[in-house]
Structure formats: structure tokens, C-alpha cells
Amino acid sequence: MAAASTLLLSACGGNDNGGGGGGATTGGGEQPSTVKLGFMGDLGGENAGIVIPPFNGATMAVDEYNATNPTTKIQLIKYDSQGKPDQATALAQQAIKTDKIVGLVGPAFSGESKQVDPILEEAPIPSVSPSATNITLGQNGWKYWHRILANDGVQGAGIAGYIARALKAKTVFVIHDNAEYSKGLAEVVIDTLKSKGVTVQTDVIDPQGSDYSSTVNKVKAVANLDAVFYGGYYAQLGRLLKQLREGGVKTRVLSGDGSLDVSLPKGAGGTNADGAVVGCPCNIDPTGVSSPASKTFADKYKAKFNTAPAIYSAEGYDSATAFIEAIKAGNTTPEKINQYLSTISVQGITKEIKFGPNGEPAGGDIYVYLFKGQTYTPLGNAKDAPAPPA
Amino acid sequence: MLHNLVDQFWPATVDGLSLGAIYALVALGYTMVYGVLRLINFAHSEIFMIGTVAALYTVTSIGVSAPLSGVSLVGMLLLLAVVGMVASGGAAVALEYIAYRPLRKRGASRLAALISAIGASLFLQQLFALQVIPKLFHTSQAGGFLPVHAFWVERTDVITIGDFVVRNDKLLVVVGAILMMVALDQVVARTKLGRGIRATAQDPETAVLMGVNINRIVSATFAIGGAMAGVAAALYVMRFEETRYDVGFLLGIKAFTAAVLGGIGNLRGALVGGFVLGLIEMYGSAMFGSEWQHVVAFSVLVLVLMFRPTGILGESLQQARV
Numbered sequence: 001m002a003a004a005s006t007l008l009l010s011a012c013g014g015n016d017n018g019g020g021g022g023g024a025t026t027g028g029g030e031q032p033s034t035v036k037l038g039f040m041g042d043l044g045g046e047n048a049g050i051v052i053p054p055f056n057g058a059t060m061a062v063d064e065y066n067a068t069n070p071t072t073k074i075q076l077i078k079y080d081s082q083g084k085p086d087q088a089t090a091l092a093q094q095a096i097k098t099d100k101i102v103g104l105v106g107p108a109f110s111g112e113s114k115q116v117d118p119i120l121e122e123a124p125i126p127s128v129s130p131s132a133t134n135i136t137l138g139q140n141g142w143k144y145w146h147r148i149l150a151n152d153g154v155q156g157a158g159i160a161g162y163i164a165r166a167l168k169a170k171t172v173f174v175i176h177d178n179a180e181y182s183k184g185l186a187e188v189v190i191d192t193l194k195s196k197g198v199t200v201q202t203d204v205i206d207p208q209g210s211d212y213s214s215t216v217n218k219v220k221a222v223a224n225l226d227a228v229f230y231g232g233y234y235a236q237l238g239r240l241l242k243q244l245r246e247g248g249v250k251t252r253v254l255s256g257d258g259s260l261d262v263s264l265p266k267g268a269g270g271t272n273a274d275g276a277v278v279g280c281p282c283n284i285d286p287t288g289v290s291s292p293a294s295k296t297f298a299d300k301y302k303a304k305f306n307t308a309p310a311i312y313s314a315e316g317y318d319s320a321t322a323f324i325e326a327i328k329a330g331n332t333t334p335e336k337i338n339q340y341l342s343t344i345s346v347q348g349i350t351k352e353i354k355f356g357p358n359g360e361p362a363g364g365d366i367y368v369y370l371f372k373g374q375t376y377t378p379l380g381n382a383k384d385a386p387a388p389p390a
Numbered sequence: 391m392l393h394n395l396v397d398q399f400w401p402a403t404v405d406g407l408s409l410g411a412i413y414a415l416v417a418l419g420y421t422m423v424y425g426v427l428r429l430i431n432f433a434h435s436e437i438f439m440i441g442t443v444a445a446l447y448t449v450t451s452i453g454v455s456a457p458l459s460g461v462s463l464v465g466m467l468l469l470l471a472v473v474g475m476v477a478s479g480g481a482a483v484a485l486e487y488i489a490y491r492p493l494r495k496r497g498a499s500r501l502a503a504l505i506s507a508i509g510a511s512l513f514l515q516q517l518f519a520l521q522v523i524p525k526l527f528h529t530s531q532a533g534g535f536l537p538v539h540a541f542w543v544e545r546t547d548v549i550t551i552g553d554f555v556v557r558n559d560k561l562l563v564v565v566g567a568i569l570m571m572v573a574l575d576q577v578v579a580r581t582k583l584g585r586g587i588r589a590t591a592q593d594p595e596t597a598v599l600m601g602v603n604i605n606r607i608v609s610a611t612f613a614i615g616g617a618m619a620g621v622a623a624a625l626y627v628m629r630f631e632e633t634r635y636d637v638g639f640l641l642g643i644k645a646f647t648a649a650v651l652g653g654i655g656n657l658r659g660a661l662v663g664g665f666v667l668g669l670i671e672m673y674g675s676a677m678f679g680s681e682w683q684h685v686v687a688f689s690v691l692v693l694v695l696m697f698r699p700t701g702i703l704g705e706s707l708q709q710a711r712v
Contacts, residue, residue, distance in 0.1 A: 210640075270457075
């Protein structure tokens with residue numbers, strides 16, 4: 001361990017203006033060295049259910065790479081921000097100054113990304129988020145920031161299109177919890193629906209609150225409601241779904257990627273989550289419908305973690321793969337890795353790993369999933385997926 | 391805006407009362423401790439949380455196979471209320487003994503007790519998140535931060551008059567809270583213990599001279615306040631069927647607000663404050679949207695305090711006449 005960290009110090013020495021301790025000099029070449037990658041996200045907080053799968057995916061990619069006995073090994077360090085921006089910024093400082101990571105997979109959520117990404121940009125440390133989808137993240141001119149999946153603009157438009165086309169909705173109630181991600185997604189859904197001539201009513205819930213009855217009353221007061229869309233995370237949607245169904249609201253409920261987790265039916269209780277449709281820029285494809293690579297990935301993932309791949313598992317794997325490819329090509333400093341990422345073009349599990357100059361992925365489709373019982377099944381691409389059974 | 395309120399008036403009223411009933415019961419703990427010790431017991435929100443965990447754990451252990459309604463629901467609720475009262479009341483007494491009494495004995499300032507209260511609150515939250523909830527509900531340690539559930543209530547409409555629909559759980563919350571309030575009011579007004587509490591609130595030194603055992607009275611005050619939070623916890627578990635380590639945080643702030651709104655130190659004030667706050671929140675949400683719930687509530691609080699600095703009922707525990 002001690003030897004590895006000395007090596008690391010010298011490896012990063014050229015980049016570290018603060019002047020880290022001068023470790024033993026090594027010729028590089030023959031001796032194996034280690035670089036550190038970080039993973040940051042809500043690994044132990046309220047919405048950890050959608051961050052642990054990408055963390056597992058990233059772990060798997062790194063383990064597979066290390067198993068090939070490369071000259072430069074990778075150590076993956078996890079930073080549990082609990083999804084809270086203030087904790088995330090402190091951890092980012094620790095990652096940069098103490099651990100001296102060369103790249104970060106994450107942060108997982110958009111709110112924390114807004115706080116952490118400027119710090120990474122200044123360091124500079126390249127990052128690839130497996131799950132942060134807020135639109136504005138891509139509009140800051142950040143040079144070191146990337147994400148592996150389509151943003152909320154694409155996602156919101158995809159889900160709204162599905163609501164208007166497949167559900168033939170005329171009146172929709174949109175709810176969100178005012179968080180960075182939730183509000184952004186809900187606003188795109190509202191705008192897209194309005195542009196398609198759909199009547200939209202809105203309300204906002206408090207994610208810390210327990211009693212959503214005022215929102216339930218508002219939904220009930222709308223005549224001929226065709227659908228309810230919720231922008232936010234599954235912990236709150238579970239609570240809201242339970243209270244909506246108990247309040248006698250039978251309307252179809254839809255949501256975005258923040259709610260795509262098997263904890264949703266658990267939180268909603270009974271059969272309250274049945275029939276909920278959740279969209280996601282992620283492709284969870286354990287049977288390999290879209291590509292055989294997905295099935296191979298799913299099988300290996302299942303063998304390793306004893307659970308099926310879930311939301312962003314493959315995206316986590318692909319995010320880590322981007323860094324691994326860079327390191328494979330002999331890049332071990334943040335600067336060089338970032339240069340490599342700007343030109344990367346590698347086939348990943350979910351899509352071709354390729355970034356535009358603004359860090360956004362080159363392509364991206366939105367998929368919709370249907371909840372039934374304790375789990376969910378894919379309905380297909382939001383562009384042409386059929387309406388769910390009534 | 392106003393038409394929204396008109397449309398949703400009856401549902402908002404029912405929900406406001408059932409929300410306010412829980413505020414009121416929790417507010418009692420704040421108001422009684424303040425009346426006797428002049429201390430804001432900020433750890434009271436965790437006393438409530440402990441009650442919800444105990445009640446939810448009881449439901450889980452009994453293992454309800456089919457959702458309950460009618461008499462079996464009421465019976466289960468009574469059992470949970472007893473469990474909640476014992477757990478919360480006991481926790482409150484222990485809290486007083488550990489966190490406040492040593493400070494009181496050494497004549498520490500009230501500010502020290504306040505800091506001790508905040509410390510106890512954070513300690514209990516994290517203890518439950520990291521140890522108690524994961525052990526009781528067999529979640530992973532990280533899962534201690536997640537809500538835990540037990541679904542056991544069958545919801546039915548018991549009163550339907552046009553728009554005025556009352557569901558069984560909401561009715562039970564309001565009725566249960568009012569019954570507890572009346573009982574407590576009688577205890578404080580009529581029993582020897584109640585006389586002791588009132589005497590201590592009025593003038594602790596004279597009360598000692600008259601033979602009142604202050605430490606016993608303080609313990610009893612915490613026990614009663616805790617027990618009321620325990621009943622609130624049982625009602626909460628029936629209404630929402632879940633709890634989390636930080637469930638008391640927002641609710642505690644609201645209950646404290648209700649106590650101040652009604653007149654802190656005043657038992658009936660807590661009842662009035664709780665119901666008024668619950669109704670204001672629901673009417674405000676109906677008019678301006680749910681995101682304005684807290685803004686409306688606290689604006690009304692500021693307005694009331696501007697014109698009635700002692701709260702709606704004003705009169706405090708020490709001046710209460712029987």
C-alpha cells in the first residue's frame with residue numbers, strides 16, 4: 001500500500017503545483033503503478049437505490065480491468081455524498097487534495113453536480129457522470145465535465161411525447177419536489193405537453209414532508225384527468241402514490257429516471273404502484289433485446305453481485321470504461337485523460353461512448369418501463385412503445 | 391386562486407384538522423416543559439420519532455396479514471397508543487434525567503440546557519438511523535436512513551355528505567387527539583399531580599416551600615408530554631404507515647410553531663394552535679399551491695405574534711385557573 005501511494009504521488013507530481021512530498025523516483029516502465037479513480041454519489045442516503053447499481057457497474061469495470069494485470073492498476077475510491085451538495089463539496093476537496101484522484105465517475109445527482117463540477121473544473125479533474133441528467137450542467141462551458149446519458153431535455157420531451165401519443169392525454173397534472181433535477185425535468189414535460197396542446201396543471205410537494213393531502217386534493221379537483229406526471233425520486237413518489245391511491249385517484253401516474261427503482265412499490269405499499277410508467281435515458285436490457293453485449297453484461301453482473309442489473313448499472317460500467325480506455329492508452333494524468341476523453345470513440349454496453357465538445361453524449365434514446373407487483377418491465381423506446389395495458 | 395379554495399374547501403378542512411391534531415398532541419410536550427422549566431425541549435421531536443418506531447415495530451412483529459378496519463383497527467390503534475406512550479414517555483423521562491437534570495442541579499444557564507437539547511436531538515436521530523432502525527427492521531445499516539413501512543390499515547369512507555368525505559383514519563386521528571387533550575386537561579385541572587405541575591409552573595420556589603417535590607413534578611411533566619407524543623406517534627403510524635429517523639424534524643418545528651401560535655405554556659393553546667396551523671396550511675396550499683404551505687403558515691404566525699405576542703389564547707400554564 002505504502003509503495004503504491006508513493007508511486008502515485010510521483011505520478012501526479014507534475015500536475016501538482018502545491019508541491020506534494022517528493023516520493024522515491026521511479027522509472028515507470030516495468031513496475032506496476034496505481035492511479036485512483038473516484039465514484040461519488042448517494043451510496044447511503046435516502047435515494048441510494050439508484051446510485052448503488054452504477055457504483056456496482058463501475059466497480060465491475062475496474063475489477064475486470066485490474067484482473068488483466070495491466071502496468072497501471074486502478075483503485076476505485078467511493079465518496080458517499082448522500083446526494084447532499086454540502087457533503088459532496090467537502091468530499092470533492094478530499095478527493096482532489098488528499099486522495100489525488102485522476103478522474104471521477106459521478107457525481108450521481110444533478111444538485112450535487114452543480115456544486116462539485118466547478119471544483120473539479122478548477123482542479124482540474126475530468127468527470128463522467130453515469131446519472132446526472134439536469135440540462136444546465138451541459139451549458140457551463142466546462143471542459144472537464146462529461147456524462148454518459150441523455151439529459152432531462154431529451155428525457156422530458158421523450159416522456160411527454162409518450163404521454164401525448166400513447167396515452168392520448170388531453171389533461172395532465174404535473175408534480176415535482178423543487179429539487180434541481182425534479183424541477184428541470186418537470187418543466188420540460190410541462191413545456192412539451194403544452195406545445196402539443198395538452199392542458200397542464202401543476203403542484204409542488206415538500207420532499208421532507210409526510211402529508212401530501214393538499215396535493216391529492218388538487219389532483220382530485222381536476223376533471224377528466226388523463227395522467228399525472230411526477231418529477232423527482234422514488235422515496236417521495238412512493239409516499240405520494242400511496243396517498244393518491246388511498247385518496248381515490250385512479251389516474252395513470254408517470255415519472256422519470258429518479259423513480260425507476262424496485263423500492264417504489266415497497267414505499268407505495270400494496271398494489272399502489274401497479275401501472276405506474278417510468279421513463280429513463282437508461283437501457284436496462286437483461287435479456288439482450290437491443291444488443292448481445294447487454295445480456296453478457298447482465299449475466300456477469302448477476303454472478304458478481306447476486307442481483308440483476310438495475311438502473312444505470314450499465315451506465316456506471318460505461319462511465320468507468322471511458323476512464324479505463326484512457327488509462328489503457330497510457331494516459332495517467334487528469335490533463336491527458338481529459339484530452340483522450342474528447343476524442344474517445346468506443347462501443348460500450350449501452351451505446352457508443354463518445355462525447356460532444358460540451359461533454360454531452362453523442363446519442364441517446366429514452367426508454368419506458370411499466371411497474372407491476374414488486375418490479376418493472378421494459379415497454380420499449382418512448383418513441384414507439386405501446387400504451388401500457390389499462 | 392380563491393375558486394381553488396372554494397373547490398377544495400371540505401377536503402382541505404378535513405385534512406387540515408387531521409394534520410393539526412397530530413401537531414397539537416406533539417405541541418403539548420413543548421408547551422408543558424416550557425411551562426414548568428422555561429425550556430424549549432428541542433429533543434421532543436425525537437421523542438415523537440421514538441414513538442413512531444416503537445409503534446411501527448409493534449405492527450411488524452404482530453404481523454398483520456390483512457389490512458384492518460372497523461373494530462380491529464381501533465383495537466390495534468389502542469395497543470399502539472399504549473406502546474407509543476410507554477416508549478415515548480419513558481424516553482422523555484430518561485432524556486430529562488440524562489440531558490437536563492445534571493445541568494439543572496449545577497445551576498447551569500437555560501442556554502446550556504438548550505444546547506444540551508439540540509445535542510440530544512442529533513444524537514438520537516443518528517443513533518436510530520445507524521443502529522436501532524437497521525436492527526429492528528433488518529435493513530442494511532445504510533438502510534437506516536430510508537423510510538421503513540408496515541401496511542396494515544384498510545381505508546374506508548365513514549362519513550359522506552356531498553363534498554364532505556371523512557375517511558376512517560382521519561376521523562380516528564382527530565377523535566383520538568381530542569380525547570387525549572380532554573383527559574390531560576382534566577388531569578392538570580383536577581388531580582394532585584396537576585396541582586403540583588401548576589404550582590411549579592407558577593413559582594418553583596414557593597412550590598418547594600409548600601412541600602412539592604420539584605424533581606418528581608419535572609419527571610412527571612416530561613412523562614406526560616412524552617406520552618402525548620407517543621399517542622401522536624401511534625396516530626401518525628396509522629395515517630402514514632411509515633417512519634424515518636428524521637420524521638420528527640419538520641413535524642417538531644411545526645408542533646413548536648403550533649405551541650407558540652396558541653400561546654406557549656398553555657395546554658388549550660396547544661390544541662387551538664395545532665388545529666389553526668393545520669387548517670391554515672391546507673387552506674394556504676389549496677389557494678397558492680402546496681409549495682407555499684410553510685410560507686403561509688409562518689406568515690400567519692408572524693402576523694398573530696405582531697398583534698398578540700403571547701399567542702392566540704395567551705394565558706399560560708402558571709396563570710391557569712380551575
